[in-house]
Amino acid sequence: MNFQILLATITTTAVLWAASAQNGPNCETSCGNVTITYPFGSGEGCYYSPDFLVTCNRSSGVPIPYFGLSTGNVVISNISINQSEIEIMMFVARDCYNTSGRESRSRPSLALRDFRISTKNKFVAIGCDTQALFSVTRDSRANVTDGSGCNSICGRNSLMTNESCSGVGCCEAEVPEGMKSFQILLNSFNNHTNITDFNPCSYGFFVEEGKFSFYTNYLRDFRSVEKMPMVLDWAIGKLTCDEASRNSDNFLCKGNSECDQDYKGPGYRCICREGYEGNPYLPNECKNIDECKRGKHDCEHECEDTEGSYTCSCRKGYSGDGRKDGTGCTKDE
Structure with a gap:
């Protein structure tokens, strides 16, 4: 099965001054264990743009938050306003064989508009006959793609080490800066010939650094793992702080919040001024900190x-x- 996840690019007017909308009947403040707050939101008028839409699905009886315009594929596991990050559960690619040849294959993909795949992730591959690649579209109009990956090779008597992704049973690659889309491609050098009894499949996935450790039994028993946690970075729009602040009506950094001048990526981010904390994207939500009571003086x-x-x-x-x-x-x- 080929899991294709696409967050469509839709032109929309950003929702402004959402403080009242956040308290409205259509704006949920949580879904399951995930807190939802602006610029994220669920329901019309509750979020900044379609990328920040959180769909809360309760059909199973347990509330599950899904990411953006995805139709029930990508689950959100955490939203961080102050870190400008969102953690999602992304699909694991697999390429499985039996003695007759290829048995099944999946090639997960993700396409983002204003979000980016964080460099806090690693690309990891598991297998003994595995070439794992991820392709990245740099210019969709010119159909230009590039990418990276790694190879993992081993045999029945290879010396493999738990918690090591050195290329024997497991390998890993860095995530390039500014990556906004990918597709994972897995190939076998020899169709897992003579190793299907202890390694029938190759696997590839992005995972937040520190949230995966390799164990040799994964070569046989990793099929049950369908998703791994990965981190996305986000910002508001495409304008810089100076450019966005010229339109005061649309600029989100208001009250006791200010634009983060240290952020150099596309778009802009708001932070609470020194001495305040809270949600910097909502008017008057950066509240005074009592440094005396907290001992921060x-x-x-x-x-x-x-x-x-x-x-x-x-x-x-x-x-x-x-x-x-x-x-x-x-x-x-």
Whole structure:
């Protein structure tokens, strides 16, 4: 079976000032264990653009959040607003053989518009007769593709090591910067001849770094694993901070949030100003932090919270700025 997942590119007007919409009857705040908040949303008027649509499917009795315009294929496992990441469960490619030849094959693919495959992922392949590749479309109009991958070769008596993807039983490759689409292609050098009893299939997948370890029994028993967690990066639109801020009505960084000048990718990201925390994409949702109560201050003695900051003071009989990295507090003569 060929799993083809395509997030269609649709021109739409971004939903603006969604604070009221987020409290509306059509805007869910969670689906299963996943919290949904703007720019993500489910229901009309709740999300920034179709890429940020979360479809909550309850047909099985258990709420399952699906990604964007996908028709029930890609499950969302986590949404991080402050990290500008979303974790999805992406399909594992497989290429299986029996003594008569190829038995089954799947070639998962994913195409994104404003999201990108994070470099926090690794491309991993499992198998003893495996050539694993992923193709990347760089220019769809010119039909230009490139990609990368790795080879994994081993025999019945090969020395394989658990938790090692060195090319014997398991291999891995880096994810290039800015990748927005892929298709996984698996091939066999020798149709798994003479190894189908302990390695009938080759597997390939993207997985978040640190969330997969190879074990030699996977060569025989990995068929039951259909999906692995992978991370996508996101930002708002295609304009930079300076370009987007010129249109104040459409610019999402408002109130106590500001545009992240350290982000150099396409689009822009909002962050709460120093001394505030919350959702920077909603007006007035970056709330003041009480550094004094949290112990996040450098006061030597007394701390007093202020809006977006705090002040230090000395006890009676002492003078100075009260800060540990300043003049501190000195006993009065």
